[in-house]
Amino acid sequence: MSASTSSAGEPTVPLSDERAALDILTKTVFGLWDTVNNLTRLRPTKRDRYRVTIFGSARVDPNHWVYAAVRDTAAELTRLGCDIVTGGGPGLMQAANEGVKLADPDGTQQQSVGIRVELPFEQDVNAFVTQAFEHKTFFTRLHHFVLVSDAFIVTPGGIGTVLETLMVWQLLQVRHLHDTPLILAGHFWDGLLDWARAVMLKPDAPLISPGDLNIPQILPDGPSIVRAVREHHARWKAKQG
Structure with a gap:
């Protein structure tokens, strides 16, 4: 093998050539993203678990009424x-x-899942x-x-x-997520x-479609949220057969 040629037959690139080295790194990262995107296209034929993701603040005290709700x-x-x-x-x-x-x-019945990210604080997963x-x-x-969620509550x-x-x-808006x-x-x-209605839907320069504001549902309390999820869960179960 020539000293100036890789095992794949491509010319080698010295690290001193920063522009060429950066180009290789960039192409490699994009290639890895393509691989991940292809892998995430795989789905089980049948799913037996319905998962609801709940987003919310890390700062609310357990004694606050919102915590209990x-x-x-x-x-x-x-x-x-x-x-x-x-x-x-x-x-x-x-x-x-x-x-x-x-x-x-x-x-024994349902799973309690935590998807964490490394931070200099909030080191431990909750109990x-x-x-x-x-x-x-x-x-x-x-x-x-x-990838894992069937519904989101914020x-x-x-x-x-x-x-x-x-x-x-945004993923729902562009139909990368459905139902x-x-x-x-x-x-x-x-x-x-x-704010979105006042600023993004100005008549002289609309930046979104009116229907985009109908994507999120604002529901007033726990019982109404449970009812909405129950209806969607029933449709999901019917699709599973």
Whole structure:
């Protein structure tokens, strides 16, 4: 083999040639993404688990009424036959995972899943997660949420929760996700839709379609959320045969 030729017959590139080395790295990363995208096209012929992802703040104290509301809603969804998926951290993520424990103390019926990301804080998965996944980047973590979820519920949260919400909203808008409820819990999120309606739908320069604002459902409380998920869950079960 020539010193200037690789085993694949391609010319070698010295690291001192930074432009060529960067070009190889860029093409390789894009190639890896193509591989991952192809792998995620694979789906089981039949699915026996319906999973609801609950997004929400890591900062809400367990003594806050919102914590109890999220916990109790997750418990009702567990009794309905849903696995619960969260970011695995504290706050409202913990509340949702605790709801699974409340409804299924032995953990024999439904799964309580946490999909984590490495951070300099929030190091430990919360105590109510029974199946944990760890990611090094938000990119892969968000992709994981999308792959495993049949419905999304968004409880009060900050910047991270907004990121998660807008990603799912956009995937539904461009039809990369289909028939997947995106439920915004309570009136906390009214302002987000009001802003989108006022700023993105200006008559002189509309930036979205009016129907885009109908993608997320704002539901006022736990019982209405459970009813919406129950209806979707029933349709999902019918499709499974």
